[in-house]
Amino acid sequence: MAEKIAIIGTGLVGSGWAVVFARAGCDVAMYDAAPGGAEQGREVVAQQLNDLAAYGLVEDEPSAILARVSVATTLKEALDGAVYAQESTFERTDVKREVFSAIDAVIGPDTLVGSSSSGIPASAYTDHVACKARCLVAHPVNPPSLAPVVELVPAPWTAPETVKAVRALMERVGQAPVEMTREIEGFILNRLQGVLLMEAWRLVEAGLATAEDVDKTVSKGLGLRWAFMGPFETIDLNAPGGVADYARRLGPLYHSIAASTDEHRVWDEALIGAVEAQRREVLPASDLATRRAWRDRRLMALARHLKNAEAS
Template identity: 50%
Template sequence: MSTKIGIVGAGLIGRAWAIVFARAGMAVSLYDVDAGALDKAREAIRQSLVDLKQADLIEDMEATLALIQTESDLAQAMAGAVYVQECGPENTEAKRRIYSALEGVVAEDSVLASSTSGIAASRFTDHLRHPERCLVAHPVNPPYLIPLVEVAPTPFTSEAAVSRTVHTMHQAQQVPILVRKEIQGFILNRLQGALLNEALRLFRDGYVSAEDLDKTVRHGLGLRWSFMGPFETIDLNAPSGVVDYGQRYGPLYRDVDRQRGDDDPWDEATLTALDRERRERLPSSDLAERQAWRDRRLMALMAHQRTFFSS
């Protein structure tokens, strides 16, 4: 019998998770209180599967689609689910309500994982009877194209729940990493936030245009980072490895770090100026088309990487 996965929320992330699990041969029950949202989700999932088929990233889209069932009754949707992926609002109180409802309808040994982008799971699971089976499994959007999943347990999460989550992610052909201690934003968004904060300051203070900043990542850092991380990068960028690199360039990075203020780079004036430059290059009316272009490029990159990486 196929492993049954329950998904709470039929929005963008919930639909993407449904594809991830069904593509791996798992039965998926996609729940949303809004029946209309479920109808839209099914059509959106079908279109994504068509795109994956055209990119040779899926063999049988109809078989995958057949594994995804939709349900507007929570108890029926979660019946028999051994693993639940919650994709509700990015709001602590809303998640507390969702988890209270889930605890009333799932088996005691079902793992409850949240897709939250930055809220520590202990903040919305500490009131439950069984918080030991709760944790975060944070994907990168869209998870059916970008396989990284941050597995972030709470201080109360059992080792069994962590192991089952990691195993489920491997089964689903994702790449899980373990966040060893709870921290706001987890790993990926803290790294992304550091780059975005510095990028906004450099733009705001007149050092670089928005387009040239993007070129710096697109044609510079991004090329290396698409197949190796920052630690491997510096290990290979000095004759004798990491310590040698630190001795050569550590003083530079320390000085740069001291120059950063603690001011907020996300102020309205900076974002307005950035939006003005971005809209000159990409009108708002073209955003959806460009998003589809992004996904097709990700599909091509994913197909290319499958030739070289086994995980």
């Protein structure tokens, strides 16, 4: 019998999660408090499955996978019999506290709950619920159907068995879970991304480079390696003697850079406006949705390449 998964909140992230679990053979119940939200989410799932099939990234026919995805009319119906629930509602503490209260009122005794929170720790919105030992953050990259990493971040009261079980589930459905030992704002991904973004904004603010050239430096340089290796492996391979050799050779440079940029300025409206103007010259606002679809197709092509590379 297939495992049942509840998806609570069926926007782009929730719909992506539905694809992840359904293509792995799970039965998926989608629920959204907004009228018609789950139905719209299921339509997004159908489109994503067709796109993935065109790139050879699903094993079954899209229609067969979509048949595993149902719409629940109530939260209780979605959670009934579910081994796991993925909450992907609005990124606001008060909203999540309300959602977890509603979950707690109808959840079964064994269902585990992961939150797609991208930076708010689970301790901020699960401290008041009886099921808190079965709750944790399970933060994906958007879209989760194409970027497999999932950050597992336990609250102080999350049971170790919960983390272990959710990690095993994520591995079964083809994701790449990473664990934090304890909570910290921003987790791993956004703390790393935040450092890069802070410097990117700083370079543009100082008039040292344009937003387009900063982007090109990553897309045509750093990002090429980062598509299949992380920062530690990158520097391990970039010095004859490995990571220790790299640190000794270039450590003084990075220390000097850090010392010269110890002030973390807020992105004020003038700077935001300047970068917005530069981006709109390159990409009109009316073309944002088209470009997002292009991004997803490029991710699909990359996923196919990496899948073939790993198989060879």
